[in-house]
């Protein structure tokens with residue numbers, strides 16, 4: 368999607384909301400909770416053909432925080448549960 372091509376419909380009508388002011392939205396509506404006191408704003412990519420939305424955490428330091436605080440999913444654990 369970041370390449371400008373929609374992964375769902377292959378359209379080239381992809382637009383980025385990375386430059387939208389007040390990205391966190393009213394009441395943090397365009398963000399995800401990381402912990403009790405921390406939220407991460409999202410950059411949204413939208414396909415104007417099919418409406419597909421892809422979201423990315425916009426600040427690199429929030430990615431570091433998430434990797435410290437959240438439970439990591441190990442691919443092998445997921446495979447075991449699937450059996």
Ligand SMILES: [Zn+2]
Pocket residue numbers: 373374375376377378414415416417418419
């Ligand atoms: Zn699309």
